[in-house]
Amino acid sequence: MVAIPESHIDIMDKKSFVHVATVDSEGVPQVTPVWVDHEDGYILINSAKGRKKDRNMRAQAKVGLSVQDPDNPYRYLGMQGRVVDITEEGAAAHIHKLSHKYNGRDYPLNPQETRVIYRIEPERVWTMG
Numbered sequence: 647m648v649a650i651p652e653s654h655i656d657i658m659d660k661k662s663f664v665h666v667a668t669v670d671s672e673g674v675p676q677v678t679p680v681w682v683d684h685e686d687g688y689i690l691i692n693s694a695k696g697r698k699k700d701r702n703m704r705a706q707a708k709v710g711l712s713v714q715d716p717d718n719p720y721r722y723l724g725m726q727g728r729v730v731d732i733t734e735e736g737a738a739a740h741i742h743k744l745s746h747k748y749n750g751r752d753y754p755l756n757p758q759e760t761r762v763i764y765r766i767e768p769e770r771v772w773t774m775g
Contacts, residue, residue, distance in 0.1 A: 647687050647767050654723050654773045657715045658684045661748050666691060667710035668702035676702060681744040682713065689727065689766040692741045694759040695734070703729045703764055711766070721775030727768040737761035 664682040678699050683690040693700050707728040715721040738761050745753035
């Protein structure tokens with residue numbers, strides 16, 4: 647695992663949106679802005695089972711990530727990594743945690759959706775600014 651430099655880890659704690667790039671079964675890239683969390687060097691994102699990025703990450707573990715500092719768009723982190731774990735365990739609590747970070751309240755869960763956490767291991771990290 648490659649560590650996120652201390653000089654830029656603060657970006658992950660702000661209300662920054664990570665753009666997650668995945669590849670579908672036809673080799674076509676797909677990029678989605680998502681809320682982000684980090685823990686023990688891993689990047690954590692949350693989505694609903696069955697969405698395009700969910701299907702892509704289950705089929706191909708390699709992802710690209712980009713996150714700008716919301717206070718300075720010329721300062722950012724770029725990462726390449728792989729999804730090392732996909733779990734439903736704790737995913738509803740995790741999306742509430744993210745929602746409090748970004749919106750200050752619980753997430754309005756849809757009972758028709760199953761929430762999922764993706765644990766991403768950074769394999770290459772670069773910074774700007």
